[in-house]
Amino acid sequence: MATMREVAKLAGVSVATVSRVLNQNGYVNQETEKRVKEAIQTLNYKPNEVARSLYKKSSRTIGLIVPDISNPFFPELVRAVEDVMNIYDYTVILCNSDEKGDKEKEYIDILKQRYVDGIILTTNQLTSEELSDINVPVVVLDRPLDHSFPSVVANxxxxxxxxxxxxxxxxxxxxxxxxxxxxxxxxxxxxxxxxxxxxxxxxxxxxxxxxxxxxxxxxxxxxxxxxxxxxxxxxxxxxxxxxxxxxxxxxxxxxxxxxxxxxxxxxxxxxxxxxxxxxxxxxxPIYDMGAIAARLLVKKIEGKPIDQIHHVLPVKLVRRESTR
The missing domain is CATH 3.40.50.2300 (Response regulator)
Incomplete structure (x- = not known):
């Protein structure tokens, strides 16, 4: 596997210049940037995402905390969040809290250490004060807390x-x-x-x-x-x-x-x-709930304006055989 140093040698530049090209941080003239990108392609160089996360304090990753993945309701929510996040090139880390507040706090600490860009919560074990201390964008899905955080629920x-x-x-x-x-x-x-x-x-x-x-x-x-x-x-x-x-x-x-x-x-x-x-x-509308929550989080992460912070989606009666 090629290293950044080998890319720098092939392109005839310093390692610092390669780093600036990869992280789009600092000035690099157009000709030099072209040589670095050609070297990356020639060597099939893959950046160390962990190292990049540490440097940029960002990982293109979000956390999704659910209370009980064995409940068939939640896999459809997870699917929707994952589908939308993939469109925006974010990876989803799924955490199952088992309805335990201590486990939820532990997951949040782990996610912060991994420099996740945001978190979607479908649990309500934490207080608003505890959520405010997370210091990353948070969207609440299915189980609203208060109006301090964007939320998506059904009626x-x-x-x-x-x-x-x-x-x-x-x-x-x-x-x-x-x-x-x-x-x-x-x-x-x-x-x-x-x-x-x-x-x-x-x-x-x-x-x-x-x-x-x-x-x-x-x-x-x-x-x-x-x-x-x-x-x-x-x-x-x-x-x-x-x-x-x-x-x-x-x-x-x-x-x-x-x-x-x-x-x-x-x-x-x-x-x-x-x-x-x-x-x-x-x-x-389980899938719609997850998809809307994911789009809200992307807007929060990217600092884009949010037209509607709180979403309450309508429900409907589906008649089958267990009623007359």
């Missing part, structure tokens, strides 16, 4: 009201909600939308709410307990993974879906079409 509140009202129109009157983690903003927004819609229908009953933590197994256990102890004819689950858990619980108890129990999920991930029956769900 979780309206989606929850839409799901609850649809179950009501299907004839359900004992509508339960499987709630996501209590510390996650979008889970709280979906709960709030469900609660407000139930109150407006005169059906609010706090005993109809149980926690599934966005996990299939926890949702299944909670659903079996709820269905065993009280009358429920509809379930709005805070994500499709929990809806699948509720479906498994109903089937295990011998209940027919949707005849005995209607179920609606949230997200519209591929899993929703793989269950039997297929899940009715609230569809988020």
């Amino acid at each position: 979780n509140y309206e989606g929850a009201r839409m799901a609850t009202n649809y179950l009501y129109k299907q004839g359900c009157r004992r509508i339960a909600h499987i709630q996501g983690p209590l510390h996650v903003v979008n889970a709280l927004e979906r709960f709030r939308g469900y609660q407000d819609e139930m109150k407006s229908l005169g059906l609010w009953d706090e005993t109809l709410v149980f926690i599934g933590n966005y996990q299939m197994s926890e949702a299944k256990i909670a659903t079996m307990e709820a269905l065993t102890n009280q009358k429920i004819d509809g379930i709005f689950a805070g994500n499709d993974v929990m809806a699948a858990g509720a479906l498994k619980a109903a089937q295990q108890l011998g209940l027919r879906v949707p005849e005995d129990l209607a179920i609606i999920g949230y997200d519209n991930i591929p899993l929703a079409e793989m269950t039997t029956p297929e899940l009715t769900t609230i569809s988020q």
Whole structure:
């Protein structure tokens, strides 16, 4: 593998001149620059990207921190971010925090040491003060913090009201909600939308709410307990993974879906079409969310004006077999 010194020797210039050409830093006359580039091509010289990152305090790299890559919602977000970043010649470093604040902080320290140019966060373990100390551009995706940082989210509140009202129109009157983690903003927004819609229908009953933590197994256990102890004819689950858990619980108890129990999920991930029956769900524009967040971050990194800092994208109901 060729070295910078060999490039300099072939071009008849100093190593410092080669460095200036590579980093586009400092004046080099046109003829000299041409000789250096020809030498680079002849020797097939590949710059040491780590060294260049240290010198320029930039790496053409961004960090993407997700809370749980095993949740099928996040791979589609990751794909969108990666697709857009590749267009702008940025590499994406994926970090899985497992919903742990300490692990998230550790990842951020590592990313800063690698001189990433920006970070996209789909977690909300850190405070605004902690994020402000990062000192690189940050965009928040799916789980908003406050208005200090650009953000991209779906309209979780309206989606929850839409799901609850649809179950009501299907004839359900004992509508339960499987709630996501209590510390996650979008889970709280979906709960709030469900609660407000139930109150407006005169059906609010706090005993109809149980926690599934966005996990299939926890949702299944909670659903079996709820269905065993009280009358429920509809379930709005805070994500499709929990809806699948509720479906498994109903089937295990011998209940027919949707005849005995209607179920609606949230997200519209591929899993929703793989269950039997297929899940009715609230569809988020997952790919669009990731793509918009990536473009926002590129603008932040490159110092370009941002027309709209906060994006709240609409959701829609997708009717399938788990409702009547």
